[in-house]
Amino acid sequence: MRLPRTGARGGRRVVSLLAAGALAVVASGCADSERAASGDSSSGSSEASGGSFVFAGSAEPVTLDPFYASDGESFRVARQIFEGLVGTKPGTADPAPLLAESWETSADGLTTTFQLRDGVTFSDDTEFNAEAVCFNFDRWYNTPTGIAQSEDLSYYYGKIFRGFAEGKSTDGIYESCEATGDLEAVVTLNAPFAGFIAALSLPAFSMQSPTALEKYPVPEGTDPRKGDYANDYPTGTGPFVLDAWDKGSKVTLARNDAYWGEPAKVDEAVVVAIADPGARRDALISGDVDGFDLVGPADLTALADEGMTIVNRPAFNVLYLGFNQATEPLDDIKVREAIAHAVNKEEVVSASLPEGTTPANQFMPDLVNGYAEDVPTYEYDPELAKQMLADAGQSDLTLEFNYPTEISRPYMPSPEATFNVLRTQLEAVGITIKPTADQWEDYLGVTTGTTKHGIHLLGWTGDYNDADNFLGVFFGTETMEWGFDNPELFKELTEARGLTTVADQTEAYTKISADVMEFLPGIPLASPVPSLAFSPSVEGYQASPVQDEVWSSVTVSE
């Protein structure tokens, strides 16, 4: 048994050890514990070679087969066990070589040749090579019909590749994968998609061991998230391997000593689920965990006062005030522009968003390829806003303002506070606000599932560096959230998605971003900075805008 290493500060540890000793004495008639004897030595070796890193997420992972995951907590664990062909440059969202050392895309954008890293093996000793790569691509393409193809399971494959070998959508963009050498794989698409390489950095497209997948098949018709493979034998090439998933309690990862790169510095990483942000904060302060994600903005000062280290992720999200153009007079561009002039983004940021947040001037953060340096802007000018409203015949305008309650999203940490600032600003230019607050689930139903809403708060956190992942997601098609039909914009976005090079795509999206800001479907407010917090004993945590955070460089000192 491994005893708590730094689990408790002085007093509690002494009390615990004394009491544990007393409990053992009470049972002294019993034979010695077999595990205790072996555990003592592991405790000693653990201290000498790196110890544990205990991290608190907000929920348990849904599955440890990342292909069938789309939630951040499953991906957090998957990033330690698995690696994809493509990673990201530290601290950015830009694609970088990982299991593929390089790649080359043909001029028509359809064929990509990957040169693979030599000397890599999966943690079950299966060799990583071109055949393994094609096995994975074919596995994704041949996702069984039924539950496995549902949008909440194979979400990213469905979104990126847009179809499977069989099932409802068979018109996807994947054509084939061919192992043209031991370390060379050629992937062919049937339609160009410039975001292909960046999308491969998603954990859903991690390389998984063909041997393990074949050894633990998912019975037909059953939920693949819950098979033996996904529960107990997820096998990748990453710096950690699964030690145990103690359901309802923790996921324990052990260092992969055979890792091809720099081995992890800690012996083990433990991920626990603590849903309440306040409880996560308390667990860190009391030493129960070494770090946690999704720090509430209100807790930042308290944590800093306690000597905790705050690490900010570069913002890869956008919060906006959306206009529902299906509701009059929001279909009038003059009214939308007037509202834009009434909003003081700096005040919204300083009064309701975490420190370090920057106001947004378009519907994507500046880290994304296609971010436009020059877009139409609407300066804060309440007098002009009043005048414009009067010109549009809307001097006594009443607007329904929908906002969610009791929810904190990375792009919207305190919706109530943001609503209050905006409400004051809009009322200052003579707009009467009719507030409509709903709990998150109902709120989504009202704002995205019906056209019965007015202006509203929403946003998005990007998954990978592709403007389509922001602009395409928001405005790629007619939706009830925005309530407008703009075939020209939809066409522009569809064409941009199919461009063959990142350079062409960047140019196209720069223009589209400016067009969108002229059309003004909403007001981009800010890109809030998400924060993580760590005990002062933790060093080496590399924050990533797309949460590509691998813990191999983390150290935990006494």
Added chain:
Amino acid sequence: MLRFTLRRLALLVPVLFGLSILLFVWIRALPGDPARSLLGERATPEGIRQIRALYGFDKPLVEQYWAYLGQLVTFDFGSSIRDGRPVTDTFLEQFPATVELAFFAIVFAVVLGIPLGYAAARRRGELVDGAVITGSLIGVVIPVFFLAILLKLVFAIQLDWFPTSSRQDARIDATHITNFYVLDGLLTREFDAAWDAIVHLVLPAVALGTIPLAIIVRITRASVSEVLNEDYVRTAEAKGLHPQVVRRRHVLRNAMLPVLTTIGLQVGLLLSGAVLTESVFAFNGIGSYLFDAIAQRDYPVLQGYILFIALIYSLVNLAVDIGYGLIDPRVRVS
């Protein structure tokens, strides 16, 4: 007694059947849609349609209920929409945590509550009585959630005597056989793990047990006061029985009937209170999972868990009724 027990057990069937209908309708009457909740802010109409069809939510309500009933008779409670795990599996996995917590809470309440109530009754009108009554009044009115946060703030964060969250230190590599962590630690002789689980239970159990403690104190005090004035107690004392014998055989035994009823009724309160306590202490029992299931409209989990809880509540009350018979033979006869 056997007939009584069997009759009560048989009565459970229509009760649970009725409850299953009520639950089914009530849960679906909640605003919100599990499909939308599952797919988040960028759900597409097609995606929502697909999920609704996959789980049968697009079918008429009666058809959905019949399908659910068909599952129920084979003891299949379906699988969670959020994580695909069978409801029975997650319940059996988490229930020991809640039982362990409720058990420690009730032990705390009984072990402290009965002596305090007894002492208050024996010294009625004295300082002890006043202190106990005032304390129990505070205990009854203080919300569980508030008390839990207060206890955590003082004893876990400020004084650092106890941990703030979870059931066991994440750094402990303990063996879990039954998922009752204290019991597991004793069975496997990993005493440090058992002690660690106990240390993790103290604050949640005190928070959860405070209201039952206050109620038990008040009921015990009232009940003992009443029995102390009974003729048979006076007779027993007058005939020279040892005071301890009078106390044990005549006073406590007779005073315990209403106390036992109260303890039985507290089980429901403990299970509902556990939802809040588990949330504050990140104690992974059925409470926190149920809480998430409500937010995410996870119909199978909500239906399954509430039915399980109702079944357990009914069984505990049955056990209390049987306990009556054991304590008081008059009940058996009637």
